[in-house]
Amino acid sequence: MKDVLRIAIVDPSDSTREPLRNLLLGVESVWLEAECSRYEFFIDVARQSSPDLVVVSLDADHAKDLQLIQQLTAEFPNIPVLGVSARGDGQSILQALRAGAKEFLTAPVVLEELLLALNRLRQTRTTVAADGTLSVNGAPKVDTLSVCVVGSRGGVGCTSLAVNLGCNLAQDTRLNVALVDLDLALGDADVALDLIPDYTLADVAMNIDRLDMTFLRRSLCKHASGLSLLPHPVQMEDISLIHEDHLGRVIGLLKASYSHLIFDLSKRFTPTDLTAMRMSDVILLVAQLELTSLRNIVRLLHTLGNEDGMADKLKVVVNRVGADEGDITLRKAEETIGRPIFWQVPNDFKAMIGARNAGVPLLTHAPKSKTQVSIAALAQALSGRGPQEPAKKERRGFFSFK
Numbered sequence: 203m204k205d206v207l208r209i210a211i212v213d214p215s216d217s218t219r220e221p222l223r224n225l226l227l228g229v230e231s232v233w234l235e236a237e238c239s240r241y242e243f244f245i246d247v248a249r250q251s252s253p254d255l256v257v258v259s260l261d262a263d264h265a266k267d268l269q270l271i272q273q274l275t276a277e278f279p280n281i282p283v284l285g286v287s288a289r290g291d292g293q294s295i296l297q298a299l300r301a302g303a304k305e306f307l308t309a310p311v312v313l314e315e316l317l318l319a320l321n322r323l324r325q326t327r328t329t330v331a332a333d334g335t336l337s338v339n340g341a342p343k344v345d346t347l348s349v350c351v352v353g354s355r356g357g358v359g360c361t362s363l364a365v366n367l368g369c370n371l372a373q374d375t376r377l378n379v380a381l382v383d384l385d386l387a388l389g390d391a392d393v394a395l396d397l398i399p400d401y402t403l404a405d406v407a408m409n410i411d412r413l414d415m416t417f418l419r420r421s422l423c424k425h426a427s428g429l430s431l432l433p434h435p436v437q438m439e440d441i442s443l444i445h446e447d448h449l450g451r452v453i454g455l456l457k458a459s460y461s462h463l464i465f466d467l468s469k470r471f472t473p474t475d476l477t478a479m480r481m482s483d484v485i486l487l488v489a490q491l492e493l494t495s496l497r498n499i500v501r502l503l504h505t506l507g508n509e510d511g512m513a514d515k516l517k518v519v520v521n522r523v524g525a526d527e528g529d530i531t532l533r534k535a536e537e538t539i540g541r542p543i544f545w546q547v548p549n550d551f552k553a554m555i556g557a558r559n560a561g562v563p564l565l566t567h568a569p570k571s572k573t574q575v576s577i578a579a580l581a582q583a584l585s586g587r588g589p590q591e592p593a594k595k596e597r598r599g600f601f602s603f604k
């Protein structure tokens with residue numbers, strides 16, 4: 203994601219070049235190295251700018267554009283060519299591919315298809331080193347890890363976990379982390395982070411048909427920790443604007459820009475909640491050591507586990523361990539739910555409520571508290587990456603017994 207793809211485009215027609223340029227400019231991992239409106243000049247442009255990828259529009263002069271692709275692939279065999287044409291028939295595609303294009307997109311280009319094509323081209327890009335050996339230049343975009351935080355009853359600690367997990371992940375500057383507040387009616391991730399949003403999911407939903415990466419990224423507000431937040435709608439009546447297919451598109455696009463997505467779900471298992479769960483890699487089911495919560499965990503494991511591809515994603519997190527609320531032990535809880543507990547977050551009322559009331563994450567308010575230590579370790583376990591700096595981290599208070 204951070205390795206930038208330098209692109210040069212050639213398209214004699216302003217009316218198709220402009221929208222393509224705007225689409226490319228919105229993609230974070232793209233740097234528009236050069237733009238050209240004449241096929242005959244483009245080979246020089248490519249020589250001077252030596253881009254990682256060229257995009258050739260195929261509609262202005264079909265003989266010239268195919269000749270250009272042949273010339274480009276002969277002179278720069280390591281620079282893949284992406285052909286774009288309004289003619290999406292088999293013959294046109296074949297001609298472009300035979301001339302040497304590696305990918306073909308039909309105009310007007312759909313953002314999702316462009317992102318997929320760019321990622322495929324990234325993976326196939328090769329360079330010839332001075333010693334003549336071939337190597338892959340430009341790793342494929344690392345898959346985004348999406349995590350849903352799901353409650354087993356109200357007030358079980360989902361927002362606290364989602365917000366603090368996000369802030370902890372965002373401490374690693376190699377990661378791009380976004381939190382989406384899907385508790386559309388009563389969500390409070392914005393309050394927990396003391397952020398006043400300019401845009402919300404409702405604005406994104408209203409503009410879903412002309413959504414590009416620039417607009418989408420602008421709709422997220424950035425917290426000082428580095429975490430980006432896509433907030434729930436401010437006006438309750440706007441909730442109905444957000445459909446599950448909107449959310450599906452938004453999640454797909456966010457995955458192109460962010461390494462980690464966290465969803466703070468409502469407790470109503472709405473279609474949007476289910477969409478997020480289906481599109482996630484990990485579903486953290488948050489419980490507390492009391493009967494209602496554990497009984498609901500059993501029900502959730504059963505219901506969600508019956509859905510295709512869902513069972514392996516489900517992980518139980520017990521929050522507020524040590525709260526002395528009752529006599530249910532962790533062992534008893536594991537027996538009841540019939541599977542190991544993935545993570546435990548200790549009870550620390552003072553740190554948690556203090557952080558919430560101050561509108562700051564635990565890592566600012568109570569960096570040494572046991573809840574922060576536990577959630578930081580959870581973030582690290584989920585990040586799939588080692589510590590960013592050589593370990594000066596304490597491993598004390600590591601509560602996992604996965």
Ligand SMILES: Nc1ncnc2c1ncn2[C@@H]1O[C@H](COP(=O)(O)OP(=O)(O)OP(=O)(O)O)[C@@H](O)[C@H]1O
Binds near residue numbers: 359385522551
């Ligand atoms: N580990 C913890 N130790 C102590 N208090 C906690 C802990 N986790 C959460 N809390 C407290 O529990 C309360 C509810 O937490 P939170 O709002 O995160 O839950 P929620 O599941 O998002 O609630 P809702 O159902 O309203 O969305 C808050 O006051 C929070 O400070």
Ligand SMILES: [Mg+2]
Binds near residue numbers: 360361362385389390
């Ligand atoms: Mg909440």
